[in-house]
Amino acid sequence: MVAGDYRWKKIFRDVPNWLYLIPVFAFVGFFIYYGIGYTVYISLFEWNGISPDKTFIGIQHYLQLFRDSIFYLSVGHTFIFMVITIFTQMILGLLIALMLKSQVRLKAVYKVIFFLPTVMSQAVIAALFRQIFNAHDGELNRFLEAVGFDFLALSWLADPDIALYSIAVINIWEFTGFSFIMYFAALSVLDREVYEAAYIEGAGFFKTFIKITFPMLKSTHYSLIMLGVIGSLKTFDLVFLTTGGGPGRASELLSTYIYKKMIVEYNAGYASALCVIFLLLTLILTAIQLRAYKER
Amino acid sequence: MYGLYSKRSAIISQIVLTVLAVLFATPLVIMFRVSLQGEGIQNYAAVLTHPLIPRFFLNSLIVSSSTVAIVFVSTLLSAYAFSKLNMPAKSVLYNAALVGLMIPAIALIVPLFLTIKNFGLLNHYFALIGPLSALIMPFTLVVCRNFFDEIPDSLLEAARVDGCNSFMAMLYIMIPLSKPIATVIIIWSFLQSWNEYLLGLIFMQEETMQIVTQAPQFFIGQYTQDTGKVFASLVLISLPVMVAYLLMQKFFEDSMTAGSVKG
Numbered sequence: 001m002v003a004g005d006y007r008w009k010k011i012f013r014d015v016p017n018w019l020y021l022i023p024v025f026a027f028v029g030f031f032i033y034y035g036i037g038y039t040v041y042i043s044l045f046e047w048n049g050i051s052p053d054k055t056f057i058g059i060q061h062y063l064q065l066f067r068d069s070i071f072y073l074s075v076g077h078t079f080i081f082m083v084i085t086i087f088t089q090m091i092l093g094l095l096i097a098l099m100l101k102s103q104v105r106l107k108a109v110y111k112v113i114f115f116l117p118t119v120m121s122q123a124v125i126a127a128l129f130r131q132i133f134n135a136h137d138g139e140l141n142r143f144l145e146a147v148g149f150d151f152l153a154l155s156w157l158a159d160p161d162i163a164l165y166s167i168a169v170i171n172i173w174e175f176t177g178f179s180f181i182m183y184f185a186a187l188s189v190l191d192r193e194v195y196e197a198a199y200i201e202g203a204g205f206f207k208t209f210i211k212i213t214f215p216m217l218k219s220t221h222y223s224l225i226m227l228g229v230i231g232s233l234k235t236f237d238l239v240f241l242t243t244g245g246g247p248g249r250a251s252e253l254l255s256t257y258i259y260k261k262m263i264v265e266y267n268a269g270y271a272s273a274l275c276v277i278f279l280l281l282t283l284i285l286t287a288i289q290l291r292a293y294k295e296r
Numbered sequence: 297m298y299g300l301y302s303k304r305s306a307i308i309s310q311i312v313l314t315v316l317a318v319l320f321a322t323p324l325v326i327m328f329r330v331s332l333q334g335e336g337i338q339n340y341a342a343v344l345t346h347p348l349i350p351r352f353f354l355n356s357l358i359v360s361s362s363t364v365a366i367v368f369v370s371t372l373l374s375a376y377a378f379s380k381l382n383m384p385a386k387s388v389l390y391n392a393a394l395v396g397l398m399i400p401a402i403a404l405i406v407p408l409f410l411t412i413k414n415f416g417l418l419n420h421y422f423a424l425i426g427p428l429s430a431l432i433m434p435f436t437l438v439v440c441r442n443f444f445d446e447i448p449d450s451l452l453e454a455a456r457v458d459g460c461n462s463f464m465a466m467l468y469i470m471i472p473l474s475k476p477i478a479t480v481i482i483i484w485s486f487l488q489s490w491n492e493y494l495l496g497l498i499f500m501q502e503e504t505m506q507i508v509t510q511a512p513q514f515f516i517g518q519y520t521q522d523t524g525k526v527f528a529s530l531v532l533i534s535l536p537v538m539v540a541y542l543l544m545q546k547f548f549e550d551s552m553t554a555g556s557v558k559g
Contacts, residue, residue, distance in 0.1 A: 011384050017462065020377035023370035024393050024433055031404070031430035032396040038407035049410055096316065099309035101298050112542065113317045116324065119541045119548065121491040123509040124530045127516065128327050131523065139326050173323065178552060185553040187298065195298060205298075205305060213298055234400030237493040241513070255402045262405050263498060271406050278403040286398045290391065293438060 036279060042272040049268035061273035071274070073249055074257040077164055078232060081253065084168045085175070086228035090221065092172070093179025097187055098213070111184075115177040122174070126241035129170045133157050133242075160250035163243050167251055170238055175231070179224055186220040187213075226289055233281065254278060331531045333524035343515070343528045348503060353536075355500070356490060356508040359424045363489040364482055366429040371436040371481055372474070376466045378437075379444035380452055390441075397434040401427060401494050412499055423499035424507070428489045436481045439554045443477040444470065476550070483544070483551040490537065508533050 043061055047054035065071055096114055100107055117125065132139045133156035141153035156166040190213070198208050236255040239245060245252040245260070258278065262271035331339060343349060377383065378390050401408065408427055417423045447470065455465040493509040500506045506514060511533055512526070519525040541548050 010382075014382045014384060017377055017381040017383040018389075020373045020381070021389060021393070023366070024374040024437065027366070027370065027426065027430040027433060028393055028396055031408070031427050032399065035404040035407040036395075038411075039404065042406055049406070092316075096313065098298060099313050102309045103303075103306040104310045104313060110313050110317050112545070113321045113324075115549070116538060116541065117320070118552070119487060119537050120534050121493065121509050121537070123491075123493045123512050124534050127512040127526065127530055128323055131330065131527070132323060132326055173320065176320070181549050182553055185549070190298075208298060230398045230400070234402060236400075236402050237509075240497075241493075255400075258402055258405060259494075262409060268406055268410065275403050275406055279399065282398045282400070282403060283395070286395065289397065290394060293442075 039272045039275045039279065042268055043270075043276050045269045047269045048266045049262070050266065054269070057269070061270050062276075064270070065273050065277070070249060070252065070257060074252045074254045077251060078235075078253045078255075081164060081168055081171070081235065082229060082232035084165070085171045085232060086225060088168075088172050089176050089179040089228065090224050092176045093181075093224075094183045094217070096176070096180045097183035098209075100184065101187055114180050117174045118177040118181075120174070122237035123241060125170060125174055126238050129166075129173075130157065130242050133166055157243050158247055160247045163247060164251040167238055167242055170242070171235065174238075178227075182220050182224060183217065186217050190216050222292065226285065226292075230282065230285055233278070327527060327530055327534075330523055331527035333527070334522060335524060339522075339524045339528035340532065342525055343532055346515075346518075348506075348514070349511070349529075349532070351504055352506055352508045352511045352514075355421070355505060358421055359428070359492075359507060360486050360489040362421065362425045363428045363432065364485045366425065367432050367436055367485040368478070368481055370429070370433055371440050372466075372471070372478075375437055375440035375444050376470055379441050379447075380449065380466075380470070381462055393437060394434045396431060397438070399431065401431060401492075405494075405498070408495075409498060418499055419502040419505040420499075424489075424492065424495045427495060428492060432485045432488050436485060440477050440481060443474070447473055479547045480551045480554045483547055484554070487537070487551070 042054075044056060044058060045054040046057050046060075096110075100110060104110075135141060135153075135155035135158055138156070140156065144150065144153045154162060157163050194212055194216075195208065198212055203211065234255060235253060236259065239251055239253055239256050240259065243251045245256040254274070255278075258271055258274045261267045261274060333339075335342070374393065378386065378393075383389075404427070412418060412423045451469050451473075452465050455469050456462075460468065491509060492507070496507040496510050500510065503514070511529055515526050515529040
């Protein structure tokens, strides 16, 4: 009993330490918790977000969502975009990081060139590439025509078959520098002795890479995949400002579809149902990520 | 090291890197060249003398610096408490604070849009500062707590023995040791808020309240056929962040890699 009393006293004594958490929970509470709750609530109504009367329709929006071909299309596009950008950025980033670790000159210059796009805003990048990828007077097609590859001068952003891939290329240009810097930092802390042992045993580059370098970068691969997944889910600016999800629905992502439902069509109820699916995906990813942070 | 010893591997690397670097630098070179199309350097003069340009920068600066300040203070306080103090339900609260770690603004667009509109906060700085702070904080909290966990508790205990309360101990012991993580928090939250586009698009509809990321669309509307001037605006908009990066390369790189999981 006495021990129990003591424990309660100690717990009570520590309660004021909650004060330190007030600012964080004020913001997180209002914007994240209230936001999530409100989204779930609104998803059960037919409502345009403005009129005073909303009609309760239960899970109708979710049933509608599972029959919505544009929903599946946008999820599919998001997935394709994710796979292409993540793996290309990882391969290029690792390649560049490794090459910069060999005895090359001008390291600092290369580093700046690869990393600069990462700090630029997507609003600028989108405007820039809309010009470069322009079918008529864009720099890419003018270059292709000048070197005699006229047949390759496509309508990069206006052709429904390739628009999504063109946007993926822009994304790769922007974020390869990020993958590179992550690998570069990770390579710098790898154990020197392991490599010396490999060298003494006469292992060449490829053998060293497969047996040592690649496996030892496991946590970086993991981080880049996680950040890439969430990055693709939240991709909005690039698509919105280049194709707007088009032509037609050719580059529609989950994010641009939600935007259209809410801001353009004022369909608050259905947009909320889409957001709930989106939030579920991000919360699953968060749980996985938090577990990884704890295991470190 | 890394199996790259021979002269040959250095030469191959040099060639491949050069090809890739040219490829990556080309869009930037194009951006600069097109910005001089037509009236040359006059394009810059036209954009710089546009009455709204200083306004866009000022708006972005207000939004970004307020966000940085809020994120910075909230992060330091909570990371300190989670790392160094006892409190009931600590791990539950920690996880609860991190729920927003991977939620992007677009997923909360319905409540954000409706509440901001109902509170009459359209075209108001707080419409951006509030959501940005809430969305950035979970990440900075994780990296800051991880940093604080590495600082030995014994330093704080010594201060406590000397009669410091927990707040003074934070002020005099933790804060002076926090310089590396402070720059990470500041650069990360500044980049995130400076480059935000979606929230500006939705909430800042009045011309005088728009932020720099809305400027390209604004100038495309202003100078429809004059690509040179549009691109001059792109260069001008990018310049501050690029210069900041060139001046503080190491800090930028550290901020970017701070979130990686070390296994």
